[in-house]
Amino acid sequence: MEWFREHAWETWLGLSIVLGVAELFSLDLVLIMLAAGALVGMIAAVLDLHVAIQILAASAASVAALAMVRPSVVKRFHSGPELSLGHGKLIGRQGVVTEEISGLAAGRIKLAGEFWTAEPYDDTTSIAPGETVEVLEIRGATAVVHPVARLES
Known part of the structure; x- marks a missing residue:
């Protein structure tokens, strides 16, 4: 457990990379939002904030990305060009x-x-x-x- 405290930002970065790679297989745009949240957690770890604050920051960023960013990105990806025939x-x-x-x-x-x-x-x-x-x-x-x-x- 001590290793995670000493290498918190590397842990968050690794989690972000794993989630980003997993997104390549799912293509639901959920895991990439969680990866963005993990990057926020990494920034909090670099600033040497308490672990609870890192987790709260990562969670808040993930929920915000899922609620605000994902719907517009999904809408843009799922709508094609308007065809006039x-x-x-x-x-x-x-x-x-x-x-x-x-x-x-x-x-x-x-x-x-x-x-x-x-x-x-x-x-x-x-x-x-x-x-x-x-x-x-x-x-x-x-x-x-x-x-x-x-x-x-």
Whole structure:
């Protein structure tokens, strides 16, 4: 027992390394948080604090890491890139009106190199050819669009 008192910081460092290596096999991000707590215990041992304080510091750091750091890291690792497939990838893109669009008659736009039938989002809006529009929704084979405001110079 005397050896542990004389080599407290080495013991904490060894525990931290063992927990870190064990994390490589579990990949749950729990053991790495405990390893971080062991590093805090090692710092407390280097400062020559009492063993009870070292254990409390290591425990507090481990619990804090598990409660505050782990959830955000797990969320980041488990969420992948957002994929837009099919017509969904056209929403938010801009196109150019080729035939007048109004609430009474659908027009046409050129969007992503293709021609689409388009209707205005607001039925009272009329959009002239040459105007730039933004796609808000795709309904079947029809794009629902809204004109993009222009800056006058």
